[in-house]
Amino acid sequence: xxxxxxxxxAWQSLRPLSFTRxxxxxxxxxxxxxxxxxxxxxxxPGFLTIAYLAEKYPANNKAxxxxxxxxCPDKGLVDAISSLKIGESLKKGNxxxxxxxxxxxxxxxxxxxxxxxxNYAESFLRIEFPEDIFKFNHVELTKDFYLITHGRTSAxxxxxxxxxxxxxxxxxxxxxxxxxxxxxxxxxxxxxxxEVWEGCHIRGSFALCHNSQVKMGAKIYGQTTIxxxxxxxxxxxxxxxxxxxSKGHEGYLGNAVLGQWCNIGAxxxxxxxxxxxxxxxxxxxxxxxxxxxxxxxxxxxMADHAKCGINTMFNTGTVAGVSANVFxxxxxxxxxxxxxxxxxxxxxxxxxxxxxxxxVKVYERRNLEFNQxxxxxxxxxxxxxxAYRHF
Numbered sequence: 097x098x099x100x101x102x103x104x105x106a107w108q109s110l111r112p113l114s115f116t117r118x119x120x121x122x123x124x125x126x127x128x129x130x131x132x133x134x135x136x137x138x139x140x141p142g143f144l145t146i147a148y149l150a151e152k153y154p155a156n157n158k159a160x161x162x163x164x165x166x167x168c169p170d171k172g173l174v175d176a177i178s179s180l181k182i183g184e185s186l187k188k189g190n191x192x193x194x195x196x197x198x199x200x201x202x203x204x205x206x207x208x209x210x211x212x213x214x215n216y217a218e219s220f221l222r223i224e225f226p227e228d229i230f231k232f233n234h235v236e237l238t239k240d241f242y243l244i245t246h247g248r249t250s251a252x253x254x255x256x257x258x259x260x261x262x263x264x265x266x267x268x269x270x271x272x273x274x275x276x277x278x279x280x281x282x283x284x285x286x287x288x289x290x291e292v293w294e295g296c297h298i299r300g301s302f303a304l305c306h307n308s309q310v311k312m313g314a315k316i317y318g319q320t321t322i323x324x325x326x327x328x329x330x331x332x333x334x335x336x337x338x339x340x341x342s343k344g345h346e347g348y349l350g351n352a353v354l355g356q357w358c359n360i361g362a363x364x365x366x367x368x369x370x371x372x373x374x375x376x377x378x379x380x381x382x383x384x385x386x387x388x389x390x391x392x393x394x395x396x397x398m399a400d401h402a403k404c405g406i407n408t409m410f411n412t413g414t415v416a417g418v419s420a421n422v423f424x425x426x427x428x429x430x431x432x433x434x435x436x437x438x439x440x441x442x443x444x445x446x447x448x449x450x451x452x453x454x455x456v457k458v459y460e461r462r463n464l465e466f467n468q469x470x471x472x473x474x475x476x477x478x479x480x481x482x483a484y485r486h487f
Contacts (some may be wrong), residue, residue, distance in 0.1 A: 101291035
């Protein structure tokens with residue numbers, strides 16, 4: 097199948113996490129949403145997204161099926177979408193799930209009003225707000241685990257480890273020593289060349305993606321995903337880290353989402369529960385105000401390239417925008433605008449040229465190039481978020 101994954105209003109409500117990617121490139125569970133559809137449909141997906149992201153995330157010009165990138169696949173959805181005829185769409189109420197065109201006819205979602213709409217009666221999982229990523233991570237991690245490992249045999253790990261439960265899988269090249277893994281509450285997955293260093297205690301559901309490390313003595317509770325090329329330590333609970341990011345030291349991260357290229361300073365903690373046990377509110381770009389998440393537990397939402405210094409304290413329900421750089425004593429504000437530099441002593445705008453200098457060094461450490469495409473995306477985000485940086 098030739099497919100494109102299109103953005104809808106969820107791209108707006110998922111900012112700042114979506115400022116730098118289409119919604120389908122969000123990681124929830126083990127895989128990104130795009131990787132899930134690729135596996136379910138045996139298809140190489142393209143993207144229909146906002147214009148400034150299109151060069152990095154191009155459309156598939158031969159696509160016939162167009163699927164909502166905020167929706168996570170399951171067998172029922174796959175069957176319903178696969179059975180669509182040309183000129184038909186699939187909806188649940190007013191939500192457009194998918195539609196089918198002639199091959200190579202690149203129709204946007206707002207151009208198919210004349211299509212014959214089929215109703216989909218079953219429930220499914222959709223990622224609409226930043227907190228949905230950690231909220232639904234256990235469900236998607238469990239689905240991904242069986243999707244990836246079905247019919248396969250786990251690689252062997254050292255006998256110095258202790259295993260509780262049967263839902264454990266390690267890819268070739270994964271290593272672990274003198275650690276405990278419990279899959280009694282959910283599966284545990286170690287990607288290729290992943291490393292769990294000595295003395296760690298890990299409880300499922302948990303995924304450590306390829307080429308990532310868990311440092312000595314870490315305590316990791318369930319519903320947690322560590323994306324590729326990342327390093328973590330300390331205490332984590334229901335946290336999702338997308339990749340190329342580090343939380344390498346002591347400190348607590350819970351009910352949280354970290355994008356790519358983030359770095360958490362030593363002994364940094366986030367609060368995930370208010371002192372009065374009230375529901376947590378998160379900053380929302382659409383309304384330019386705080387939205388009630390209806391969640392009692394909600395910690396830190398940190399977008400790509402954001403960083404914080406040692407001993408940073410993030411209050412319950414903090415949103416840190418793209419390339420925010422936070423340091424200093426005390427609790428910073430609950431909304432830290434994109435390209436902010438500072439802390440409780442005050443913020444200033446993080447100059448784009450200075451941010452680029454740091455990004456070049458960060459990419460070089462991973463043997464990657466911080467190229468013009470990345471610069472153009474971040475420049476657009478910088479310009480689009482200028483109004484929030486009136487300190």
